[in-house]
Amino acid sequence: MSVPAATSPAPSRAQAAWALVRESLRGEGSAWLFVFKVLLSVYLAGMIAMRLGLASPSTAMITVFVVMHRQSGMVLAKAFYRALGTGVGSIAAVTMVALFPQQPLPFLLVLSLWVGLCAGGALMFRNFRSYGFVLSGYTVAIIALPAINTPTLLFDLAVARVTEVMLGLLVSTAVFDVVFPVRLRASLRTAATALLDGFLDFVRDGTRGALPRKAMEQAHLRFVRQSMALEDLRASVVFEDPEARVRSRRMRLLNQRFMASSTRFQSLHHLINRLLRERQDDAVAQALIQLYAPLGQALAQRAAGQFEGMTRHLDRVLEQLPARGAALRASLPSERWEDFDSGASLLQRFIEELRDLCHTAAAMQQPGIGGKLARADERVSFRYATDRAAVAVTVLRSFLVSLGLGLAWLQSGWVSGAGAMANVIAFTAILAAIPNPAVTAAQITKGFALGALQAFVCVALVMPQLNGYLMLVAGTLPFLMVPVYLSTRPPLFGLSLGMCLGTLVPMSLGLSPSFDIASFLNNAVAFVIGAILALLAFQLIPSVIGTRWQRQRLQRELRRQVTLAAKAPLEGLAPRFESVSRDLFLQVINHTEPNSDESRLLLAWALSVHETGRTLIELRHDSVDAALPPTLEAHIDAAAAAIARLYEAPSPAEHARALSHLDAALALTGGDGAVPSTLQPVRQHLHLLRSALRDADSVLAMTDSDLPSPPGALDHAAR
Structure with a gap:
């Protein structure tokens, strides 16, 4: 004989009312x-x-x-x-x-x-x-x-x-x-870990192939907001925690290295995307994707919030990179070596910066200030616009x-x-x-x-x-x-x-x-x-903050950061450029309607400014180290000045003038394997700048506030 299952009695009105009160007070x-x-x-x-x-x-x-x-x-x-x-x-x-x-x-x-x-x-x-x-x-x-x-x-x-x-x-x-x-320090620690985890996961996913422009733009927006919020938290947490005051420079260095790494990653993927747009099965693009595949494999082994072992994995990737690069380069026709060398150089610099970033994050997880820092003497600076x-x-x-x-x-x-x-x-x-x-x-x-x-x-x-x-x-x-x-x-x-x-x-x-x-x-x-x-x-007397007039002026100021990269004194210029340009971008995007034409165009400009400005700064650094001949130095200075004018006031004439100076400088550095070793970094930067200017999908080829938009420009910007 089966026994009927026991049924729980229906809740009374009082119990139902109390349950409703508890639910409404949850989290209060x-x-x-x-x-x-x-x-x-x-x-x-x-x-x-x-x-x-x-x-x-x-x-x-x-x-x-x-x-x-x-x-x-x-x-x-x-x-x-x-x-x-x-x-x-x-x-x-x-x-x-x-x-x-x-x-x-x-x-x-x-x-x-x-x-x-x-x-x-x-x-x-x-x-x-x-x-x-x-x-x-x-x-x-x-x-x-x-x-x-x-x-x-x-x-x-x-x-x-x-x-x-x-x-x-x-x-x-x-x-x-x-x-x-x-405690605010818990929020700071959580924000820093979330920022780095999100970035490393994004890099891991990006090593599987080309990233659509829209994905890169949205990731850039997310990372900019997180990095600026991290600096705001750091500036406040020093008041509540003596240890946080001692570690404040390290936290700012962590943020600075993150910004440098994210800009380098953008440049690398923009180069690959440009190659794939010219030809879907481009041999150089495929070789570069194979070259950084071990980076994705190393990142796939990482547990969330763990950075200590990541530096060792990245060191091994760096050790294997020259041999893998040489084998892949040999499989390409000689006329494509320059494209490959530029991408391989970008990848090596990116992995080095990523290793330093993970090393800093691991040191931050150590108690006190006992964790040893790589390149601890690096200048730390963060400036607002x-x-x-x-x-x-x-x-x-x-x-x-x-x-x-x-x-x-x-x-x-x-x-x-x-x-x-x-x-x-x-x-x-x-x-x-x-x-x-x-x-x-x-x-x-x-x-x-x-x-x-x-x-x-x-x-x-x-x-x-x-x-x-x-x-x-x-x-x-x-x-x-x-x-x-x-x-x-x-x-x-x-x-x-x-x-x-x-x-x-x-x-x-x-x-x-x-x-x-x-x-x-x-x-x-x-x-x-x-x-x-x-x-x-x-x-x-209305406020100008958030108005269209202010957004247009700040966007022009954002483009003017390329002039800063081309002409300002080099001492401390890189961190100043990274922080100011991000702050300008965030000030504009916060007052721009999401997913609007204006927002999409601004994202495209921000990516272009970051890539070009950072390349110009490194070109100037390597030019100083290489002790250039006067003629080559004059053409590089003229190219940098022309690029700065192009970003301040985009026009076909300035675009052609900048390309002309870049071509002249490249001709003076040699070619077809005859480039002196001291000039190779300089030539690679010049090649990247020329590639960016000749990109038909670049924002420079799309629109400017002073020029009429070509048909389909904003559709390209959204890709």
Whole structure:
């Protein structure tokens, strides 16, 4: 007799509801832990400030909101630059008032100029370095404006401001570094491993044959974004970890070697692709594919995240490369040897750079700095690109807004006008570097309005019933909890920041809390109006960041990097070229519609600039080492100058002129096996440049912003 299978009872309504709650709260633990740490820092800073008898405990509490971040390293980085900016701004405020005591007009002129220059400085720097410029700008306004007619109070205001801000910074950094810290170094390690694993896997797949142009372009975009993000993380992690500070140069060297390797890989595959486009079964292309097959086999044996054994595999590949190259070269007709030699030379350099990259990655995995580095004396440099026009517009906007609002305030005699002006100065500087400042300013304005409404309810109905600091915490906690939680949702960060500040600033928490509703409304309205005026400032003088005008100028600047490669001093030029050109490319592509014609054309230009620029730099290095005859040196210099002009202003005439100089230089180096050994590297670089210029699928043969696009050009760019 069969026994019926037992069936589990259907879940009750309560169980189903609890399951729904658990599902909705999944992953919310880290968000609420962040909320807890922020509010703990806020109330701890406020309590210490009141115990010390500071004039404005709310300033220390507000500082926590300004530097809050989930990762402790980011909090430490923001705190460092905020402290630096506050100190510089305080000194500047004291100096300005001392130079122009009770002289409002000259003081406002100098203040506006300072604010404008600080806003421009914020746009020139990245990471949280720009934050230091923002702070030094509006700290002057916060300290000096209230003392414009009473300069004797200035020093006390400056000391109080610095003390309150430093207290907020010390408390927030201590809490985030001690209470369940989220270390940035783990994110840095994960990002570096993911970058290298992705690149090595891409190289492994690429050794199986030709890569389509579109695959190379998309990989280039991905690797550029990852390498720039890695540098941003490195710049912040040094604040939280002493070991990371010691290893900072190694991490930058790792990134630099990755950029060099990725550019070399592009050049190698562009050469093979050009050969295969001319003839599908081209013998040289097939020989080169066979030549680097052992590289793919070596990479296929690698386990993810493991780099120690990879260097030994690559050393063996390098040892076998000359013999394999000689055998494959002998199977080709003599007139094709030059194409093969150029590709073989590229491959050898690429494997050497890949070995150094893996060696650096393996050394980074060793504890401390014990891991030995290959070519440890290599110069390390990383530079960003600056859009001077965007900086000029930002300086002008901040200057005009500060001066105009200051003059209006002096004429009106508005008691809370200093607060509104300081708010406008702060937000016009903070929002200057954001791609859509008007949108973020609108979010902050809404947040200020909602926060002021919350503060009014708290001050009018809740705070009069409170007695003691613990009751103050209990009464204000519900009003601050929701805004802080919203900050865990990136699209709502502007709204969250506005609500946090709009709630806490008008309360003016202190040793003797005021329940004067009229004074409260005056302060709250001043801050809301300040946010609205900041929004209007970006409507009247729009930001140029992300506009078509800026994208076109940055694209021209990207092409101009070839001129840098052709003419700039060679010392440190290679890492400078690699980092600046990538930063320019990323600035443009981030504001370009994905998969659009403009995006595809930009990707094609970026690949071409990287390949040509790097080849020019190496040509110049090898020319110096080879001690060229004067005639050959003159033709090489003329060819480099012609190529630079071609990239700056593409035209058929410049294209023909560049090819003519390359042909003349190649003729002077000899041919048909009669090339002196000292001139072989130079000839190979010249051959690669000529091959790139004669490529019918190259972006130089497609389009330029100053020339009409030939039919089908953008279709070619997408391949």
